[in-house]
Amino acid sequence: MEPKERVQEITALLEKYNYEYYVLDNPSVSDAEYDRLMQELIALEEKYPELRSPLSPTQRVGGIVQDEFQKVTHKRMMLSLANAFNETDLRDFDRKVKEALGVDTVTYMAEMKIDGLGMSLVYRKNLQYAATRGDGSEGENVTSNVITIKSIPSRIELSDELEVRGEVFMPKKVLTKLNQEREISGEPLFANARNAAAGSIRQLDSSIAASRNLDAFWYYFVNARDFGIRYHSEALAMLDRLGFKTNPERRICVGIDEVLDYIDEYTEKRPSLDYDIDGIVIKVDDMATYDKLGYTSKTPRWAIAYKFPPEEVITKLTDIIYTVGRTGKITPNAVLEPVRVAGSLVQRATLHNEDFIRDKDLKVGDYVVIRKAGDVIPEVVRPVKERRTGDEKEYQMIDTCPVCGAPLTRIDAMHFCLNPYCEAKKIEGIIHFASRDAMDIEGLGEKVAEQLFNQKFIHDIVSIYDLSQFRDEIIALDGWKDKSIDNLLNAIENSKANSLERVLFGLGIKEVGAKTAKNLSRIYGDIDALSEANFDELIQIPDVGPILAKSLVSYFEDENNKALIQKLKDRGVNFRYLGSTSKAADSYFSGKTVVLTGTLSSMGRKEATALLEDLGAKVTGSVSKATDCVIAGVEAGSKLDKAQALGITVLSEDEFLSLIK
Secondary structure (H helix, E strand, C coil): CCHHHHHHHHHHHHHHHHHHHHHCCCCCCCHHHHHHHHHHHHHHHHHCHHHCCCCCHHHHHCCCECCCCCEEECCCCCCCCCEECCHHHHHHHHHHHHHHHCCCCCEEEEEEEECCEEEEEEEECEEEEEEECCCCCEEEECHHHHCCCCCCCCECCCCCEEEEEEEEECCHHHHHHHHHHHHHCCCCCCCCHHHHHHHHHCCCEHHHHHHCCCEEEEEEECCHHHHCCCEHHHHHHHHHHHCCCCCCCCEEEECHHHHHHHHHHHHHHHHHCCCCEEEEEEEECEHHHHHHHCECCCCECCEEEEECCCCCEEEEEEEEEEEECCCCEEEEEEEEEEEEECCEEEEEEECCCHHHHHHHCCCECCEEEEEEECCCEEEEEEECHHHCCCCCECCCCCCECCCCCCEEEEECCEEEECCCCCHHHHHHHHHHHHCCCCCCCCCCCHHHHHHHHHCCCCCCCHHHHHHHHHHHHHHCCCCCCHHHHHHHHHHHHHHCCCCHHHHHHHCCCCCCCHHHHHHHHHHHCEHHHHHCCCHHHHCCCCCCCHHHHHHHHHHHHCHHHHHHHHHHHHCCCCCECCCCCCCCCCCCCCCCEEEEECECCCCCHHHHHHHHHHCCCEEECCCCCCCCEEEECECCCHHHHHHHHHCCEEEEHHHHHHHHC
């Protein structure tokens, strides 16, 4: 047999055995036979490297190391789901569906809501790529890591394009074993299976992802209707036939009462499952009704996620400590006796401000009820007053900054340190400047920024651009290697070319968020023009109120801030807007209020919004009489109906593309 034919034969056998073992849990060959075939394939690929495919079973053990993940624009938005928290919410969802369809009863599919990392797979016979959800319109290409998950087929018996979405997760027993190994080796433990799965998929070294023994369930055949499939239940059955691992715990429910029975059943079964779930997803089974039911800007109206009530536990409030934000805001934080909540160990929780603590009547030494808001953020719910002994200490808000000692000023419900030279504010300012929505300096996160600040390698945002002179000293610190410092220095150098809106947001000017920074940058074009704008001029700009206008004028009048900007310029940081300014944009969309609805095939929602804003449009999320134009993509829903009812101009995607050209 020719080597090429033997490679194809072994590949087909190994894929078949992977499916039997990891999907059906019913292997037909011994481990020894599987290993023998794998070793033969490895030997053949080493001898004939031209026969090695990126989707070969040998690549499932990892070994690919990347510098970064490439961005992927989803062909169809990866929408999130609206949440239901109780029976009333679910019955309200059912009522709206029945009213929209004009029926008395709806058939639903109820499924486990897996607590993992959302993923999209695209096939054309072979797996083309795997992408994370990202912001819904754009994710990251993580194919090299996803292909290490052995339950995922690398090829299917279907030549037409197929997109399937699901959840990558770490089984409970795998997490337990992994944490035991990390504890022995002195590594920090993973807080929960979701964090472990997400962290594993985002490893640049695919061999690490391969070692984590991840798994995945696939719950949505995105373009099933292209194959003549009408029902979601039929689409899942087809995914089963194609070799995908779907969750067998799903159930067809006729009417909302059967859905509620299913939820009651799996609320009890939840602890016995081999994987974490944080709720139940309910979908209308008839996909032919999806267009009629429509979508909001973020969620489909034909599905909803029932979230389990947050787990509440009791622990002791041992102290209240304070943190200082980049604006000088003082935040009190609860120090708690460590307790496990929703799968992770909790030792801290924000207490927001003085009024929050007093309204809840919290005292140091109280036993308190805590939970995770949305199963993510720890929060203190209430004190357990019946367990008070009299030894608890009354709460007293501090009156000086815990870092610099400057007196605090109360503004509304918050306290602020107004000392511009407070060290804590400097650290937070550096972290903000380097953050993703600002200068996007990858590798300069919170921990690294604090380390470099404490070691006196950086002391403000300007000194970030002088970091290269300390390369040899930094590489001598624990955790640093040639590659990590060089990657950081390259990211710093690349950030100099960012457009004005990023550096403007990064400066941390009070009241200037990312959207405002983009708007101001588009209007003024460069930092010099913006710095010369007076209060009366600024107040004329849409969405700029007197507080924001005053903040901008005050910032640019400050000599220290002028010097800061000049120092950044001297180091090569760009302060010009790189898009089209609204003053120069002589386009159809200039000055118009525009709403996007449905899915565009040529670009993601985020890209289309940025493009419209560059052309002088104001993009909003809802249709009203003030809307000038609606751009309708595929599966446009109620926004399109409302626009047509109000007589608002509606553009198809082709018309939109023609106008921007």
